[in-house]
Amino acid sequence: MGLPVKNAMNGYLTIPKSICCKLCKTCGARPVIKADAAGLYVVKCPNDDRHYQTRAGLIDIDDWNRNNSLYYVPCRDFNSQVSC
Numbered sequence: 001m002g003l004p005v006k007n008a009m010n011g012y013l014t015i016p017k018s019i020c021c022k023l024c025k026t027c028g029a030r031p032v033i034k035a036d037a038a039g040l041y042v043v044k045c046p047n048d049d050r051h052y053q054t055r056a057g058l059i060d061i062d063d064w065n066r067n068n069s070l071y072y073v074p075c076r077d078f079n080s081q082v083s084c
């Protein structure tokens with residue numbers, strides 16, 4: 001099919017660098033936030049829907065972080081809910 005398209009920005013919200021988040025444990029990608037039609041947010045791997053993604057709802061980077069590391073180390077206090 002056509003040329004490869006950079007689609008990370010297409011419908012996805014990027015997570016600010018100031019927010020501490022783990023990389024995808026499967027492929028090492030920095031997660032993105034997807035807003036679905038119902039206005040719910042999912043923190044997910046930009047590369048593959050089968051990699052870990054949080055349940056739809058509030059933006060839960062904390063949940064993502066817990067599930068993408070072999071051992072959970074809180075980086076520092078930060079609000080897991082991001083206002084965009």
Ligand SMILES: [Zn+2]
Nearest residue numbers: 024027045051
């Ligand atoms: Zn991944």
